[in-house]
Structure formats: C-alpha cells, structure tokens
Amino acid sequence: MSDNNFYITTPIYYPSGKPHMGHAYSSIIADVFARFKKLEEFEVMFLTGTDEHGLKIQREAEKNSKNPKEFCDEISVKFKNLTKTLNLSNNDFIRTTEKRHYKAVNDIWERLIKSNDIYLSKYTGWYSVSDEAYYDDDEIETINNIKCAKSSGSKVEWVEEESFFFKLSSWQKKLLNFYNENPKFILPNSRRNEVIEFVKRGLKDLSVSRTSFTWGIPVPKNSKHVIYVWLDALTNYLSALNFPDVKDNKYTKFWPASLHVIGKDILRFHAIYWPAFLMAANIPCPKRVYGHGWILSDEKKMSKSRGNILDPIEIINKYGVDQLRYYLIKEVSLGNDGNVSLDSLKNCINNDLANNFGNLCQRVFSFVSKNCNSEIPPCNKFYKEDELILNNLIKKIPYLQNSMNNQDINIYIKEVINFSFDGNKYFNDLQPWALKKNNLERMNSVIYTILNQIRSISILLSPIIPQSSNKILNILNINDKDRTIKKILDIKFLKSGSKIKKTDILFKKVEDDN
C-alpha cells in the first residue's frame, strides 16, 4: 500500500435490532478519521456494513417470524440509512450476505485448510449467542441461577457438537512477536496490555464451525457445517477490496488496512483472532486496531437487552447531526467509557458551538456585511497581534496532525476549540468597531485576520462537524479542493475583494425546556 492511501473500517453491525447510540458512536469516530485523512490529501477508503450470519440473527429472525435473509434485508437498510443520517463519508457498505463476501470467506477457508491450520474435532463448552463467542469455565459466573459470561454479562449455553478448529494455540508466540514488532498495532496502550497479558496466558484452539444451525456460509466441501460467524465477519474487511483477487486495484491500494475502529468489547476478535487468521492465510495484517470505550447511559453500557438505549435519530432530528457528532467526540474520552445525557449534550452545544464558535462566525460575518460591503477586506500587512494569533494556530498544526494520527481525538478537538476562544478574545480586544472611526487600514487587517482564523478552524473542525464547516467555508467561497491542512498554512489565502455570502444562524442555542 502506498503511503498516500488510507483504509479505515467500522465494525460491521449485527442487524438484530435498530441501530443505537453505541453504533452511531463507532461510525462517527471512524468518519472523523476518514475525513481528517482527506484533509491531509490521502485517498481514503472507508468501509462500514452489517454482519448478518450466525445464531444470534437466526434466532432474532425466528422471534419475528421471518426468514433470516428477509429479516436482515429489513434491518440492514436501517443501518445503511443511518450512514446518511450521520453524514458518514463511507464509500462502501458491505453486507455479509453478498456474493462478493462469500467468495472471500471461501478463499480464506481454503487457505487455512491448505496451511494445515484447521482440523475436525468436537466442541464441548460454553457459548454466548448474544456475543457470538466461546467462553472457558473460568470466564463464566452464575447470577440468579443463570450462567453468564463475566466480561459481557451475556447468558451462555452449553454446546457439544462436531466442529472444525483453528490451531490458534500454535500462533501464540508469533502473535506476541507481532505485537512486539508493531507497538502501535493495538491502541490505546491499556488495551494493548490487556491483549498481551491474555495471549501470554496461553491460547486454546478455536472452534470455527457450527453444525447445530444453518444460517451461515457453508464450509467448503462439508456443508453440514457453517463457518463461525466471526471468521466470516472479519473477512468483510477483505471482501470489500475484491479479495481474493489480490491483483485488484482496490486490494493493492488499500490492503493492509490502516485502521480498524472497534469497541473494546470486540478487541479479542480483532487483535488476536484476526491477525492469527491472516498470518495463517499468508495475508498481511492490518496496521492498527483502535478499541474505543463504551457509551454509557445511566452509567451502564447501552444495549438492547438493558433497554437503556438513546436513539441517535431522535437526537439528530431535535438537535442536529453536527451537534451530536461534536458532543460525542468532545465529551467522551475516546479510549474510555463515557456517560452521555441530554443535559450534557445541551450544555456542550451551547458552550462550544452556539456561544463560542457560532458566535465568533456570526459576529464577524455580520460585521463584514455591515462595515466592509460584504467583502473580504484588503490586508497590506499583519500587525503584532495578528501575527500572534495566526502563528499560534499554524505552529500547532503538526501537533494536531500527530494527535489525530494517533487517535488522540480529544486533544485535537480541545486545541481547535481553543482557537475559537482565541478568536473571540482577539475580536473583543482589538475592537474593529472602534477602529472603523479612525484607522480603517488596521480595521481591515483585523477583519482579514479573524476571517482567516475562522477559515482555519472550519477546516480543522470539518471532520467533526462537516455540515456546518462546509456552510462556513461556502460563505467564505473556499473551493472544495482548498479545504486542506496544507492550505491552512497559507495565511494570505483569502482573496481580498471577494464577497462573503449571507448567513443564517449556524448553531441554535438550546433552551432549558428543549
């Protein structure tokens, strides 16, 4: 993969119920990184989709008296629609019931057979349908007479059936070496340590097929078995690049993936099973897996079974998509769990968007329309205060890039919103309305400077609040191709004399009873 391509993925979601805030969160995070790489002028492939096989889906379909495919068709479309509602920039949406995916999974299976990593035996042990995961005795506890997985709290059931196994045990050393040689493969570091500890304790071979139900991809040449849904699902990241055609342009450009964004609940699958499968199949491993924390509601993980779900669509309809995106990115610390609530959402919208950045744009644009004939004023030179604010932003660009490229998104957003505080302060301190009376030249350089500050902030915020940033950059007549990090460095980029467009309210303040 050349250095100028970036391939990013979200988990593919189970279409077992309608999408909730947790799903929206993973997708928004991935979208922010995808959009940021575009600002850095990378060619970006951004994939999301739905994970449609397995017992969880089969049972959910039965509960709804539907056949599984029909059931998935209905719910998958809701996830696809959510990509639009969230304003995601994904360029593909994969479903594991698609033909292209079957092809890829079959090929992986054949590779694992060929490399002698798969054998036939019998699985006897615990299985959680909700997690689609096998658990050992020491990973189980009994609560109210029900056996549950300790990590997720999901109910487990006893399984005894013929099964193909993947020789995961034989990959322990190679995995540890791989983590060692690629210290940023698993981020954040706390998760990396968890995984390494787990692998060091020893790995058992993994059951990779089931015989007690049929909703899955049949094992080649033994259709009594369906392939374990996680081996099936993980392969989606390759299917979307037209794998097994390894000469295909998409595959050569974008594999290995740059970043799999996932929730911490599915770290084991992505950071242990996935690289082991790939190494065994002789396919390069992805560069990075980032395991973000959970969105909590009332301090608990949001999930269908707990019934504490916040509906992203309702919130977007009421408060706006950028408002939700901004809130989730700003207020939840990416690597950790974070509680969300309507009150903190409203505070965040008011403090950061309406009163800070929105206010800055609004007052500057209205000043320009009243006092500068709606034109970007000329700027013969920058004064000391102008240089200070402009350089302060420029100087931080490498730091911001580094933060984003290490998924330190909270640092990034904090710095960027500070630029807006700086902007408001600069505008208050320099009082262009007073300069208008006796120093037009100075007034012009102040306005030019502050418009440039708004341009830079809008570009920097565009991965997080794309709709509003675009609106502002349109007001300033900035072409799409000029909305890049590189162009921020050009502080004389704005064209004096060019008209700025009319504005309506950018971020409405949320009232208490709203």
Ligand code: MSP
């Ligand atoms: N289908 C598997 C993933 C296969 S990827 C090859 C799956 N699907 S899921 O629908 O159950 O959840 C997918 C992801 O949604 C989680 O990993 C996580 O990223 C996100 N979230 C679901 N609930 C969440 C929260 N309450 N909080 C944050 N994200 C959570 O697992």
